[in-house]
Amino acid sequence: MFRKADFRFVAAVLLLAVVALAFGQWLIAEPPISLSRDISPLNPRLFPRLVLFGLVVVAGFFIANRIRGTDELESEVEPALATRDAGSTRRLLAFLILVVCCALALNSLGFLTTMFVLMLGTSLLMGNSSVVQILGLSAGLPLLIYVLVTHVLRTSLPELDAIEAVLVPILRLLPSF
Numbered sequence: 001m002f003r004k005a006d007f008r009f010v011a012a013v014l015l016l017a018v019v020a021l022a023f024g025q026w027l028i029a030e031p032p033i034s035l036s037r038d039i040s041p042l043n044p045r046l047f048p049r050l051v052l053f054g055l056v057v058v059a060g061f062f063i064a065n066r067i068r069g070t071d072e073l074e075s076e077v078e079p080a081l082a083t084r085d086a087g088s089t090r091r092l093l094a095f096l097i098l099v100v101c102c103a104l105a106l107n108s109l110g111f112l113t114t115m116f117v118l119m120l121g122t123s124l125l126m127g128n129s130s131v132v133q134i135l136g137l138s139a140g141l142p143l144l145i146y147v148l149v150t151h152v153l154r155t156s157l158p159e160l161d162a163i164e165a166v167l168v169p170i171l172r173l174l175p176s177f
């Protein structure tokens with residue numbers, strides 16, 4: 001069954017991601033000093049572009065499947081979840097509020113804390129009831145993303161000093177790229 005709220009939300013995300021990709025070069029300032037290899041080998045514009053490109057790909061795939069009417073996942077969803085319910089728009093608005101609040105709190109609470117809250121809230125909004133799965137994804141996925149971005153891509157993410165003090169010795173044990 002075609003859910004209009006989902007389609008509109010993903011279409012808006014796709015449009016915003018395309019606009020951000022087009023105008024992102026004016027939104028992200030160049031570093032005021034030349035960065036050496038020790039500080040960050042990546043241009044500060046690269047990571048946001050990678051994230052936006054990923055959003056465009058996922059949203060485009062979702063919209064293409066909805067337009068073609070071949071959504072394999074929907075046939076596997078329980079009939080109660082596949083039908084349109086009155087709460088879908090409320091859950092969508094709650095998700096948008098959660099994302100905006102997490103984005104505003106990112107610098108003060110750090111990446112891992114805000115992403116934990118975002119993943120936890122999203123899992124609850126989606127109706128997940130497995131506590132182990134919710135906590136595992138909410139803690140594991142942000143940690144994996146943090147390691148990939150900070151250690152592999154060598155790009156800094158905002159983080160609380162206490163959490164960073166615990167993670168730095170652990171990250172030094174990983175092979176360098």
